[in-house]
Amino acid sequence: MTAADVPYDFDFTVESAYGHALELLAEYDPIVDGGIHLDLACGAGAIAAQIESRFGTSYVGVDFDQAQVDRLREAGFEAHQSDLESPDCYEALRELIAGRPVASITMLDGFEHLARRDGIGDALGRLSREHGCILVLSVPNVTHRDIAVKLALGSWDYTSTGLLDQTHVRLFGERQLEKDLAGYGLHRIARSDVLLTNSDQHFPDDHSALQQGTTIEVLLSELRDAAEPNAAVNQFVWACVAGPRVPAVAAEHAAAGPKFTVLIRTQGRRVHELQEVLTCLSAQSDQDFEVVVVAHSVDDRLVIGRLVDDTPAGLRGRIRVVHVDRGNRATLLNIGFAAARGRYVTVLDDDDLVLGHWIETFSVLDRKHRGQVLRSLAVVQGASRVDVLGQPGIRATTSPEMPYEEEFSFVKHLSLNQSPFMTLAFPRALFRDFGVRFDESLTTTEDWDYLLRAASLVGVADSREIVAIYHHWAEQESSATEHDAEVWRLNELAIRRKIDSRPLLLQAGETRRIRQLVESEHLYREITAQVPATADDPDRAEALHRLISLLESRSWKATSPLRWAGGVVGRGRDARGAHFTDAQAAEIQQAIAQVERSRSWRLSRWLLRK
Structure with missing residues (x-):
């Protein structure tokens, strides 16, 4: 042989x-x-x-x-x-x-x-x-x-x-x-x-x-x-x-657990705000959720324990606290998602508020769009912390504004995040089965990065319900103030490099938005070609170039819903550069000043950092 x-x-x-x-x-x-x-x-x-x-x-x-x-x-x-x-x-x-x-x-x-x-x-x-x-x-x-x-x-x-x-x-x-x-x-x-x-x-x-x-x-x-x-x-x-025998269990077709996991990140420094968040959760019209509180480097752990003990019994039994003494914001999210048992995970920071139909809105979306990222809307409101008779409180400093587009667009999200974290519910399967993790090399914008990758894989289902209040803390520390502008810029560049380095799946309808952007760019070039800087009127040409760059910018377009009336120099809230090609220099300068003084423009500068 x-x-x-x-x-x-x-x-x-x-x-x-x-x-x-x-x-x-x-x-x-x-x-x-x-x-x-x-x-x-x-x-x-x-x-x-x-x-x-x-x-x-x-x-x-x-x-x-x-x-x-x-x-x-x-x-x-x-x-x-x-x-x-x-x-x-x-x-x-x-x-x-x-x-x-x-x-x-x-x-x-x-x-x-x-x-x-x-x-x-x-x-x-x-x-x-x-x-x-x-x-x-x-x-x-x-x-x-x-x-x-x-x-x-x-x-x-x-x-x-x-x-x-x-x-x-x-x-x-x-x-x-x-x-x-x-x-x-x-x-x-x-x-x-x-x-x-x-x-x-x-x-x-x-x-x-x-x-x-x-x-x-x-x-x-x-x-x-x-x-x-x-x-x-x-x-x-x-x-x-x-070692010990572990009886084999057949894979479950549908794992038992709540429909939603509410993930709350906290450092234990905003005790009153966290109490307000838990109060919002106890009043939800749909209670099919659990709460995972990820406490990061909290010195006095008893503070978190007392807040949980003070919640109504029906909610208290569904709250788990996970203490973490390492990592950054993204680390906390990875740990929280790993601990989650819900079909979806939604993230609620300890300084924002949700309305009573927040979970219910996600649940309605789930019935028609199971497996997609679920998206709702939020308003932005300025707020400050105050003492009232020796007790901590929160005071609104501005009227609520709704600067976000009602319909999700992946293409537009590539340049500006239009979806606050608490307006999203992510299928846990993305984390569990697809291995989609939060990028712990990012110190900011980790939510934007995760949304882009998640949306490319499973798509986004929209609800036009306003379900949350996104607080803008003008004078107190927040995620927007913990890092300087250069850190935000570097993280944004890292995300763009990541997206540019790999193929993307796009949800139906996104090619239409790409065409619109290309056509807008062509229009911009045509307009600027018509108004070269000349010796006769160099100031007017330069000002028109400046106005066109403002009106065609992503920040101005993103905040269009805030401009309910009036617009720019009587030309409507959707005024474009093409509307001013025949305008006099004084009118162009007036339009530039109006844009830069507008509430929506000032708000857009803050949104880019959030």
């Missing part, structure tokens, strides 16, 4: 699962006087010589195939034929062990071939526990990027060997393998996975979704890579030890 006649006769190499398995064994020094190494589903015994020469341990191979067993014996190694699918597997293995101490166990690329695994799984757990020995196993990863990309496009190609070996009867990703092993009382303590960017499933050669750099390849690869960390893992190679 030649090597070509024997299936799965692979040579030992350091780069293979065999080499990775031996490195894990070496890390835990499996040398026991008179001990044996038990190699289950050993096949041709690729590691036999390495085990005996490297560790001085007697190799014992076990396989169902008698031909493989005979071949090992001819090579001078102990080997036994045994049915690893038998429910009596444990007793059969104990018999061949014959009272000798087991120093270590391996089962390399065998588990996936067994239709009935309970017998061998029970035996592995019991033997590892009884002998206090390590188990190293390797299993192909069915969640490799190549398989995921091809399956997304309808391809599933079995092969004679490899990730989709036609003899595999059980397929594993990391979570399924962990769950199955835990059911047998086996728990991973180390790993040395085999990584392959291009697996044996990386075919055909002309498959565009597999060719590096194509738009579809970049998009699908980024989605897969973000979802969980094993996209390039070809084989899981794990070291396990015995």
